[in-house]
Amino acid sequence: MDATDNYGEIREAVARLCARFSGEYWRNLDREMAYPEEFVSELTKAGWLAALIPEEFGGAGLPLSAGAAILEEIHKSGGNAGACHAQMYTMGTLLRHGSQAQKESYLPAIANGSLRLQAFGVTEPGSGTDTGSLRTTARLDGDHYVVNGQKIWTSRAEHSDLMILLARTTPLEEGMKKTHGLSVLLVDMREARDKGLSIRPIRTMMNHATTEVFFDNLKVPAENLVGEEGKGFRYILSGMNAERILIAAECIGDAKWLIGKAVEYAGERRVFGRAIGENQGIQFPIAKAYANMRAAELMVREALRRYEAGENPGAEANMAKMLAADASNEAANVCIQTHGGFGFAEEYDVERKFRETRLYQVAPISTNLILSYLSEHVLGLPKSY
Ligand SMILES: Cc1cc2nc3c(=O)[nH]c(=O)nc-3n(C[C@H](O)[C@H](O)[C@H](O)COP(=O)(O)OP(=O)(O)OC[C@H]3O[C@@H](n4cnc5c(N)ncnc54)[C@H](O)[C@@H]3O)c2cc1C
Numbered sequence: 001m002d003a004t005d006n007y008g009e010i011r012e013a014v015a016r017l018c019a020r021f022s023g024e025y026w027r028n029l030d031r032e033m034a035y036p037e038e039f040v041s042e043l044t045k046a047g048w049l050a051a052l053i054p055e056e057f058g059g060a061g062l063p064l065s066a067g068a069a070i071l072e073e074i075h076k077s078g079g080n081a082g083a084c085h086a087q088m089y090t091m092g093t094l095l096r097h098g099s100q101a102q103k104e105s106y107l108p109a110i111a112n113g114s115l116r117l118q119a120f121g122v123t124e125p126g127s128g129t130d131t132g133s134l135r136t137t138a139r140l141d142g143d144h145y146v147v148n149g150q151k152i153w154t155s156r157a158e159h160s161d162l163m164i165l166l167a168r169t170t171p172l173e174e175g176m177k178k179t180h181g182l183s184v185l186l187v188d189m190r191e192a193r194d195k196g197l198s199i200r201p202i203r204t205m206m207n208h209a210t211t212e213v214f215f216d217n218l219k220v221p222a223e224n225l226v227g228e229e230g231k232g233f234r235y236i237l238s239g240m241n242a243e244r245i246l247i248a249a250e251c252i253g254d255a256k257w258l259i260g261k262a263v264e265y266a267g268e269r270r271v272f273g274r275a276i277g278e279n280q281g282i283q284f285p286i287a288k289a290y291a292n293m294r295a296a297e298l299m300v301r302e303a304l305r306r307y308e309a310g311e312n313p314g315a316e317a318n319m320a321k322m323l324a325a326d327a328s329n330e331a332a333n334v335c336i337q338t339h340g341g342f343g344f345a346e347e348y349d350v351e352r353k354f355r356e357t358r359l360y361q362v363a364p365i366s367t368n369l370i371l372s373y374l375s376e377h378v379l380g381l382p383k384s385y
Pocket residue numbers: 119120121122123127128129130152153154155156204208210359362363364365366367368369372384385
């Protein structure tokens with residue numbers, strides 16, 4: 001199977017599972033800002049979150065396009081994979097750069113669901129998008145690292161056993177490239193809670209289980225270093241194409257759900273004695289959103305095709321993420337407009353999806369930074385920052 005396969009059977013099975021989790025299920029969680037424990041547990045039990053883990057470590061060994069199909073289907077059903085999607089791409093850091101011993105000790109447990117790798121600690125309040133200027137430090141002291149600092153927007157930290165952490169292991173000196181001297185550590189948060197690691201939830205406009213994480217002389221065994229010391233930035237970068245593509249697939253799923261809802265409502269709602277969908281003023285914005293979604297979907301497929309051919313599809317992965325996030329944002333806007341006042345009522349789930357899909361203009365990478373990447377690396381324009 002590869003990017004040209006549309007995974008009909010997988011999509012049907014995921015859709016069947018998602019059908020058990022209604023709009024009401026997601027709405028209630030949203031209201032309480034609660035984690036979708038039951039949904040994530042069912043998805044894990046069915047093996048979908050382990051789709052990309054190689055068979056030798058207990059996963060299904062499927063290519064990235066299968067992961068994209070699974071996540072798209074969750075979003076197309078009106079659900080939200082934000083509670084668990086990170087496992088698909090953070091696992092890749094361990095798989096590509098971890099030692100054989102690390103892979104053997106963690107991946108089978110992640111695949112069978114007994115261990116959760118859902119947290120990814122890169123962003124800091126002081127550094128933002130400028131990852132190289134992060135300030136969290138990990139100092140080697142005998143057989144362990146001592147970690148101090150703070151991360152922000154570390155999503156799912158309260159619902160994960162492990163965290164992939166990027167920290168500075170070599171102090172930044174004059175003339176040194178700031179992306180050097182950073183290292184990836186695998187932090188076992190089960191042991192670390194209240195022994196130097198504390199987590200504080202951040203309430204956000206959508207239900208995303210995101211947090212701030214504080215490190216105060218946290219000891220992490222030296223054997224939890226992933227790959228070589230000082231090369232962490234490169235390891236994190238190497239996972240970004242997969243992350244961008246998977247998030248783009250979620251946006252395509254959101255756009256399909258939103259367009260479907262808009263079409264349905266436009267056909268049902270009668271005003272001035274006829275269905276509002278008979279008016280071209282209602283039809284055209286929906287048709288435009290559909291065309292833009294389909295165009296973005298083609299870019300997602302192209303990024304997947306290149307990724308699976310072993311290329312480095314930095315440009316396509318970034319464009320796919322940007323175009324898909326734009327398409328889902330447009331579809332959300334059109335869906336609200338089509339619903340008129342009812343678009344704002346919780347029971348239609350439209351306003352929830354509107355809030356949820358808005359995130360992807362900013363995270364995991366903001367649109368400006370994608371445009372800046374394309375300007376510099378594809379178009380050859382001068383570096384702007
Ligand atoms: C709900 C949520 C979940 C998240 N989950 C995680 C997670 O699990 N792990 C993690 O590590 N991070 C996570 N993030 C962080 C996310 O990746 C960042 O918010 C995002 O990369 C933007 O960084 P920032 O918020 O620091 O914005 P800033 O870097 O402060 O930028 C602010 C604005 O300025 C723009 N900007 C900055 N520099 C330039 C420039 N040179 N040119 C033009 N425009 C510029 C940006 O595009 C942005 O719009 C999450 C964020 C959110 C909101």
